[in-house]
Amino acid sequence: MDFKIGVIRGDGIGPEIVGEAVKVLDAAAERFGHKFSYDEILLGGSSIDVHGVPVTDEALAAAKACDAVLMGSIGGDAATSPWYKLEPSKRPEAGLLKMRKALNLFANLRPAYLYNELKAACPVKEEVIGPEGFDMIIVRELTGGLYFGERHTGEVDGVMTAVDTLTYNEEEIRRIALKAFDIAMKRRKKVTSVDKANVLDSSRLWRKVVEDVAKAYPEVTLEHMLVDNCAMQLVNNPSQFDVILTENMFGDILSDEASMITGSIGMLSSASLNDTKFGLYEPSHGSAPDIAGKGIANPLATILSAAMMLRYSLDLDREADAIEGAVKRALEEGYRTVDIAGKGEKTSGTTEIGDIIAGFVRG
Ligand code: IPM
Ligand code: MG
Numbered sequence: 001m002d003f004k005i006g007v008i009r010g011d012g013i014g015p016e017i018v019g020e021a022v023k024v025l026d027a028a029a030e031r032f033g034h035k036f037s038y039d040e041i042l043l044g045g046s047s048i049d050v051h052g053v054p055v056t057d058e059a060l061a062a063a064k065a066c067d068a069v070l071m072g073s074i075g076g077d078a079a080t081s082p083w084y085k086l087e088p089s090k091r092p093e094a095g096l097l098k099m100r101k102a103l104n105l106f107a108n109l110r111p112a113y114l115y116n117e118l119k120a121a122c123p124v125k126e127e128v129i130g131p132e133g134f135d136m137i138i139v140r141e142l143t144g145g146l147y148f149g150e151r152h153t154g155e156v157d158g159v160m161t162a163v164d165t166l167t168y169n170e171e172e173i174r175r176i177a178l179k180a181f182d183i184a185m186k187r188r189k190k191v192t193s194v195d196k197a198n199v200l201d202s203s204r205l206w207r208k209v210v211e212d213v214a215k216a217y218p219e220v221t222l223e224h225m226l227v228d229n230c231a232m233q234l235v236n237n238p239s240q241f242d243v244i245l246t247e248n249m250f251g252d253i254l255s256d257e258a259s260m261i262t263g264s265i266g267m268l269s270s271a272s273l274n275d276t277k278f279g280l281y282e283p284s285h286g287s288a289p290d291i292a293g294k295g296i297a298n299p300l301a302t303i304l305s306a307a308m309m310l311r312y313s314l315d316l317d318r319e320a321d322a323i324e325g326a327v328k329r330a331l332e333e334g335y336r337t338v339d340i341a342g343k344g345e346k347t348s349g350t351t352e353i354g355d356i357i358a359g360f361v362r363g
Contacts, residue, residue: 002035003314006062006069011045011092012287013297013350014072020299020354021070021306024326027358028310028319039066043099044074044092044287045083054095060102068313069280070306073287081289101143103280105272106172107179108140108251109308110284112258112268117331120342121263129239134261136241137187139180140251142272144172145202147248168202168247170209175275177213180245181220190221190242194230194250206247227254234258259284264339266298269305271312279313281305295349298337300327303357326360 007022009015022038029036041059048054054074063069075092078084083092099105113135114122122129149165177193184191193210195203207224214222225233227250233240234254238261244254259265268284283301291297307323310316335356338347348356 001314002037003067004037004039004065005309006041006066007038008041008043008063008069008071008074009046010043010072010074010287011076012073012289012292014044014074014287016072016292016295016297016350017283017299017302018070018072020350020357021302023354023358024303024323024361025070025306025310027361028316028322031322031362032316032319034316034319041069043071043095045076045081046074047095048083048086048090048092053090054092055098060099063099063103063280064278066278068278068309070302070309071280071282072302073283073285075287075289077289097147099280100272101148103278104143104274105280106141106143106275107176107273108138108142108270109179109183109273110138110140110251110255110258110268110270112136112138112255112262114262115267115328115331117328118263118267118340121340122261123263124235124238124261128235128237129261132239134238136238136244136258137183138244138246138251138255138258139176139183140255141168141172141176141247142251143248144168145248147252166200166202166249168205170205173206173209174213177210177245179273180243181213181217184220184243185217188242189219191223192230192241192244193222193224194227194244194246194254195224196227196250197224198226202247210245230254231257234261255284264298266301266337266339267304268301269308271305271308273312277313277315279309281309281313295351296338296347297350298339299350299354300337303327303354322361322363323357326357329360330356 009018146166151164153162195206197203259268265285270284271279273279307320311320341347
């Protein structure tokens with residue numbers, strides 16, 4: 001079959017890791033007889049450099065016209081990059097937020113699981129993880145809350161004051177809750193809804209709506225957890241979690257924390273979906289400007305994001321299995337980028353890992 005895939009290489013290590021994911025996608029296309037055509041889309045710093053803005057209307061339209069979009073990472077070092085001298089609405093991150101909103105990508109799925117082969121890289125003690133292992137997914141609301149509220153900075157009574165607002169309505173909560181429960185039905189049937197209902201009105205509404213949605217899923221166990229407690233529980237007893245359902249900012253923070261339990265944020269893929277088959281797929285990690293251009297970045301999260309894209313947006317399950325299997329095999333055979341290598345273990349560069357996995361996919 002023919003598919004049109006949008007490709008956002010992005011900033012920092014983005015172009016390096018996306019290059020490897022495209023290599024692996026091409027290997028899958030070759031093996032299974034598909035044709036992937038790629039539409040290059042600029043977002044973030046690379047768009048600022050060319051167009052002066054982090055995303056153009058043309059880029060949004062181009063993304064919309066694709067079957068799905070694969071992205072690397074955007075942004076630079078805030079202390080040194082000229083992009084951060086611009087006003088906040090013109091910086092790289094604003095482009096990504098605008099794209100998420102314009103494409104209505106309200107559901108952000110961030111799986112986190114511990115590969116057997118990477119147990120040594122996990123900073124949590126083996127006895128804390130327990131025999132069940134660690135395999136969870138964070139379902140993060142992505143187009144509402146604090147990141148999309150009105151904001152302004154100004155003087156109030158002669159004192160510089162900044163205001164950010166956090167708003168959720170019941171429809172926004174309901175649609176993300178439905179996603180989380182649907183996903184839980186295909187997993188271990190447990191949803192932990194995370195909020196700050198002891199303080200925030202938006203969290204109290206969140207709880208009410210989530211409880212209402214839960215009624216349609218009698219097989220799923222629902223528990224509520226306060227976000228500060230959840231941050232603690234993630235390192236204290238991580239295996240208790242199956243699906244974490246949460247709002248935008250809490251999900252941003254908790255997903256970085258959860259990812260570290262897997263040994264490296266360099267392993268984790270993510271999908272941002274709307275209510276159609278369309279999705280934007282990107283690694284959970286950032287653009288790591290400190291290691292950009294060195295050829296040592298871990299491309300696995302992006303390669304696994306490409307596999308997720310095949311599964312969720314293009315309905316190519318066999319092809320996704322082939323990529324995920326190839327990643328597992330590469331780990332089993334001891335291939336490691338520096339971020340996931342144990343002491344004294346041999347390491348491979350970004351392109352070497354991509355070549356190995358593409359080779360395994362070809363069979
Ligand atoms: C993420 C990132 C973004 C977010 C930034 C770059 C705006 O941290 O995808 O987690 O906060 O959503
Ligand atoms: Mg983040």
